Amino acid sequence: MLAPTTPLDESVRLATLRSLSILDTAPEERFDRLTRLAKRIFRVPVAMITLVDVDRLWIKSGAEGEVCETPRGTSFCGHAILDDAIFLVPDTLEDHRFADNPLVQGSPHIRFYAGYPLSTDNGMRVGSLCLMDQHPRLLNDEERGLLRDLGRIAEQELIALQLATLDELTHLVNRRGFEALATYTLGVCRRMGKPATLLFFDLNDFKEINDEYGHAEGDRALVEFAGFLRHSLRESDAVGRLGGDEFVVLLNDADRARAVEIIARLQHNLDELNLRLNRGYDLRFSVGVTAFDAGRHEEFATLMAEADAAMYAHKQALRKR
Numbered sequence: 001m002l003a004p005t006t007p008l009d010e011s012v013r014l015a016t017l018r019s020l021s022i023l024d025t026a027p028e029e030r031f032d033r034l035t036r037l038a039k040r041i042f043r044v045p046v047a048m049i050t051l052v053d054v055d056r057l058w059i060k061s062g063a064e065g066e067v068c069e070t071p072r073g074t075s076f077c078g079h080a081i082l083d084d085a086i087f088l089v090p091d092t093l094e095d096h097r098f099a100d101n102p103l104v105q106g107s108p109h110i111r112f113y114a115g116y117p118l119s120t121d122n123g124m125r126v127g128s129l130c131l132m133d134q135h136p137r138l139l140n141d142e143e144r145g146l147l148r149d150l151g152r153i154a155e156q157e158l159i160a161l162q163l164a165t166l167d168e169l170t171h172l173v174n175r176r177g178f179e180a181l182a183t184y185t186l187g188v189c190r191r192m193g194k195p196a197t198l199l200f201f202d203l204n205d206f207k208e209i210n211d212e213y214g215h216a217e218g219d220r221a222l223v224e225f226a227g228f229l230r231h232s233l234r235e236s237d238a239v240g241r242l243g244g245d246e247f248v249v250l251l252n253d254a255d256r257a258r259a260v261e262i263i264a265r266l267q268h269n270l271d272e273l274n275l276r277l278n279r280g281y282d283l284r285f286s287v288g289v290t291a292f293d294a295g296r297h298e299e300f301a302t303l304m305a306e307a308d309a310a311m312y313a314h315k316q317a318l319r320k321r
């Protein structure tokens, strides 16, 4: 049996999947109607919408009975997300990669599999719309076209979820997306015994930029600061905009001392950016730092509130200077 390999962009793929806040959610008609339709069109007993998580395949729609997840290592969909094309296995017993797969040899005795990889807006393949049968079969060109059409509708539904977690102006995750991403990151850090630190940013005198240079320039400044944060930090750090001129970052594998070093680097880089942009105003920030403590921060909101209070204290201290 051949276990699926891991895509090169796995960390971004997983972060995208997390930001959708879809894993372990209840069934939804918008996905169920697609799998029902697929079963009818292709006359197959099973059609599913699946999402490929770290080490499991989670079934959003079309699950058989109580089983709503299977190990990624024996999954067909783990293979389907490795390429943009439909992944087709006409007869599993004739295919050395799957002939001895437990899902072929045992229940549900898969003989035929076809999976359309589902991509989100940023091109990450997070799961699949797949068909399965207990008999071998082929898909002709028209049927492949139909599967692609249904798959694209499922993708639109995923993209709608993604948009609901994105901040329209800066394209960072919004509060909802950040909470989903951060909760996942904190879970991983806790399991691996690694530190994590939350940074809460608020721009200083941002209102003056709006008042003196206009709202459009204010928008430009927010987009500039968002891009600055995103590009100055690691891909695995979660960066979000809460609204207005408030931004948050969750640094993973970083304790308070490391976070303080990172802020010093950000400050230095922002000074350089201000010089380079030479816009007549400077981007400046106040920042609150709170190291994650599993005991104290059981509720994510507590961690956010502490970092917000620390930011406010920093802002007050800057004013007194």
Ligand SMILES: Nc1nc2c(ncn2[C@@H]2O[C@H](COP(=O)(O)OP(=O)(O)OP(=O)(O)O)[C@@H](O)[C@H]2O)c(=O)[nH]1
Pocket (backbone or CB within 6 Å): 169, 202, 203, 204, 205, 206, 207, 208, 210, 214, 215, 216, 217, 218, 219, 222, 243, 244, 245
């Ligand atoms: N251009 C623009 N302005 C926004 C947006 N969202 C909020 N604002 C403005 O951002 C400003 C934020 O207000 P404050 O937090 O009091 O701003 P501040 O001038 O930075 O004050 P301090 O935080 O005390 O330094 C308000 O004037 C809002 O109208 C946006 O999406 N675009």
